[in-house]
Amino acid sequence: MLARQFDALLRAADADGGVEFDGLRVAREGGGDAEDGAAADAGGYTFATPAHEATGLSESELHAHAEGSPYVTNWYFWEREVQRHDSPRRAFLRRAEAADEHDAAARHEALGDGMVTEWGQLRIEATLSGDGDGSRRYDVRHVDDADRAVADLERHDDPLGARELAKYDYDGMYRPLKTGANMPTGWAFHGLDWRDAVETVETLYPATVANWYREQRGELDIDHWTDTTDRQTGIYGVVSELPREAVEWVAEAACDDSQCVKRREWQYSADDELAADGGTGAFPCREPCSLVIAAGRKWTKLEEEEPREYTFRLTPSEKEQIEGVLDAVADGRVDEIREADVYEDANRYRTRYLRAKLFDDHGNLGGVPTDPEEHHEAE
Amino acid sequence: MSQALVIVAHGSHLNPGSSAPTYDHADTIRAAGAFDEVRTGFWKEEPSLREVLRTCEADEVYVVPMFISEGYFTEQVIPRELRLDDWDVADWDSDGLSADVATYTAADTGQTVHYCGPVGTHGSMTDVLVRRAESVTNDPDVGEGFGFAVVGHGTERNENSAKAIEYHAERVRDLDRFDEVQALYMDEEPEVDDVTDYFTVEDVVVVPLFISDGFHTQEDIPEDMGLTDDYRTGYDVPAAVDGHRVWYAGAVGTESLMADVVLERAADAGADVGAAIESVRETTRVAPGADD
Numbered sequence: 207m208l209a210r211q212f213d214a215l216l217r218a219a220d221a222d223g224g225v226e227f228d229g230l231r232v233a234r235e236g237g238g239d240a241e242d243g244a245a246a247d248a249g250g251y252t253f254a255t256p257a258h259e260a261t262g263l264s265e266s267e268l269h270a271h272a273e274g275s276p277y278v279t280n281w282y283f284w285e286r287e288v289q290r291h292d293s294p295r296r297a298f299l300r301r302a303e304a305a306d307e308h309d310a311a312a313r314h315e316a317l318g319d320g321m322v323t324e325w326g327q328l329r330i331e332a333t334l335s336g337d338g339d340g341s342r343r344y345d346v347r348h349v350d351d352a353d354r355a356v357a358d359l360e361r362h363d364d365p366l367g368a369r370e371l372a373k374y375d376y377d378g379m380y381r382p383l384k385t386g387a388n389m390p391t392g393w394a395f396h397g398l399d400w401r402d403a404v405e406t407v408e409t410l411y412p413a414t415v416a417n418w419y420r421e422q423r424g425e426l427d428i429d430h431w432t433d434t435t436d437r438q439t440g441i442y443g444v445v446s447e448l449p450r451e452a453v454e455w456v457a458e459a460a461c462d463d464s465q466c467v468k469r470r471e472w473q474y475s476a477d478d479e480l481a482a483d484g485g486t487g488a489f490p491c492r493e494p495c496s497l498v499i500a501a502g503r504k505w506t507k508l509e510e511e512e513p514r515e516y517t518f519r520l521t522p523s524e525k526e527q528i529e530g531v532l533d534a535v536a537d538g539r540v541d542e543i544r545e546a547d548v549y550e551d552a553n554r555y556r557t558r559y560l561r562a563k564l565f566d567d568h569g570n571l572g573g574v575p576t577d578p579e580e581h582h583e584a585e
Numbered sequence: 586m587s588q589a590l591v592i593v594a595h596g597s598h599l600n601p602g603s604s605a606p607t608y609d610h611a612d613t614i615r616a617a618g619a620f621d622e623v624r625t626g627f628w629k630e631e632p633s634l635r636e637v638l639r640t641c642e643a644d645e646v647y648v649v650p651m652f653i654s655e656g657y658f659t660e661q662v663i664p665r666e667l668r669l670d671d672w673d674v675a676d677w678d679s680d681g682l683s684a685d686v687a688t689y690t691a692a693d694t695g696q697t698v699h700y701c702g703p704v705g706t707h708g709s710m711t712d713v714l715v716r717r718a719e720s721v722t723n724d725p726d727v728g729e730g731f732g733f734a735v736v737g738h739g740t741e742r743n744e745n746s747a748k749a750i751e752y753h754a755e756r757v758r759d760l761d762r763f764d765e766v767q768a769l770y771m772d773e774e775p776e777v778d779d780v781t782d783y784f785t786v787e788d789v790v791v792v793p794l795f796i797s798d799g800f801h802t803q804e805d806i807p808e809d810m811g812l813t814d815d816y817r818t819g820y821d822v823p824a825a826v827d828g829h830r831v832w833y834a835g836a837v838g839t840e841s842l843m844a845d846v847v848l849e850r851a852a853d854a855g856a857d858v859g860a861a862i863e864s865v866r867e868t869t870r871v872a873p874g875a876d877d
Binding site (some may be wrong): 290295382385408493495 | 597598599600601608612628629630631632633635636637639640642657661662665693
């Protein structure tokens with residue numbers, strides 16, 4: 207405990223109501239509005255934790271009780287450093303050490319070893335600063351880097367630096383969706399104070415803390431598919447025309463846990479739930495995002511087409527290979543398929559072979575033109 | 586009472602560089618320390634325009650759109666997404682160039698939102714265009730013996746877009762600093778393709794009035810002007826075209842002095858920016874003058 211922490215505790219104990227926080231109770235007996243030291247001497251202080259209670263303490267006796275008490279440094283950290291009652295940031299930091307489940311002393315002990323929570327693909331470890339003042343330090347990194355030493359990771363200190371590192375995926379491709387399930391690995395923010403820890407998370411996953419907090423309080427303002435698409439204008443005005451059944455496929459295609467770490471809470475409408483799995487993410491998705499809306503525009507136009515019947519002749523294996531290629535592309539596995547692994551349907555040589563066999567000179571599958579009119583003209 | 590600045594921009598699903606100028610200017614303003622919080626929000630990136638206000642703790646928020654002109658985005662999309670339910674474009678009382686600020690309460694957060702006009706139509710944007718000319722020529726005194734062209738989209742999608750180009754061209758002309766000044770367009774006369782036809786002086790600085798570099802400023806305009814046959818091979822600055830030397834500056838929005846325009850917008854709307862405007866003007870000066 208630092209001198210300024212005890213001073214703050216004394217001031218708080220002398221004030222109305224004293225201190226009552228996370229199991230710590232410190233107050234001056236006989237009220238709390240003495241105007242001089244004499245009253246304090248007369249009444250004395252109470253110092254109580256779940257483990258013990260002492261009353262009638264002088265200032266120096268109170269100091270002796272407070273010294274080394276995790277309850278006091280815990281109080282100081284939350285009530286004099288973080289403050290921000292009823293704010294998303296405070297709630298998020300409380301979550302990082304399961305403050306609603308564990309007593310301050312138990313947390314003090316656990317923070318010594320590090321307390322770990324996950325947030326999307328982020329692993330957040332809260333520890334004590336080591337200065338004996340109860341302040342916390344945070345390590346933020348990719349969950350897949352949990353077991354790696356900080357020295358083996360690219361170290362960052364500036365929360366805004368997170369913008370650049372999360373801009374591209376591991377293969378260097380632009381990530382248009384910050385909560386996409388393709389956060390690159392290999393970096394760490396280490397030794398952050400609470401402000402920078404929250405800011406780093408905010409930079410990597412914008413607004414997720416604010417929306418999670420609203421959800422915790424039962425105040426998440428969900429905009430369902432019809433709410434969001436009905437308010438679109440301009441080139442996106444058309445998206446509201448996408449058929450109901452296609453919205454299922456949109457959610458299955460774009461909002462699955464394998465694609466985005468948010469948990470989809472929006473449905474088709476307030477009283478019409480989608481069957482697609484919303485996922486298990488720590489934080490909610492409160493409306494179809496701009497990526498879904500932009501893709502939805504393309505799907506809306508595609509769904510305006512009428513189906514036609516085409517006739518192709520395929521061997522059973524060729525049919526299965528086409529299915530296998532679709533799966534591999536949809537699951538993002540194409541890059542993992544080895545060049546000589548001809549047992550994989552989406553292997554490049556296998557695919558080139560199929561194209562050489564089945565496409566005509568105009569790129570038509572099985573020589574069947576996409577548009578029947580085209581066929582007549584060709585004849 | 587704490588105050589926040591929120592810079593809102595288009596962003597992109599495809600171009601990773603689209604958000605860069607917005608981030609850069611936000612960082613400059615953050616460093617100047619005038620606001621308790623400086624945040625960015627995007628139409629196509631995150632936080633979305635819909636959710637950016639809830640990332641601010643401040644009760645008082647100044648929203649500055651990183652857009653070139655008044656139009657669809659500033660008049661419809663941004664106020665709708667920010668949930669400024671009482672928004673009425675008439676509250677800006679603008680002739681297409683004069684939007685300054687209108688104040689509302691955001692329906693979801695209850696914050697007081699001072700919704701400012703776009704950066705592109707602010708008078709100080711003229712200074713940024715000139716600063717861009719200084720940057721690209723690496724000469725803080727550039728002007729004499731030089732022509733100056735401002736390039737915009739044209740009226741195809743939004744008539745206010747051309748108004749903004751004309752407005753700044755006129756203001757640069759009034760400075761009497763460059764020998765010749767011309768407004769040029771991508772999709773109407775006078776066309777940027779014919780840039781050298783509009784100047785008699787040999788050296789011409791060309792500055793596109795665009796927020797960020799992308800398809801138009803990096804591919805279309807360089808090829809249209811004949812700086813290169815293929816944008817992928819790059820071009821010289823200056824480039825020799827029809828007996829002229831064309832100094833192509835790229836999007837004006839990437840110029841660091843843009844941070845000043847954002848600040849001026851907020852200050853005009855009543856934000857207490859202290860000495861930040863002077864400090865930003867100083868820290869973003871062109872290098873050759875920086876050692877004076």
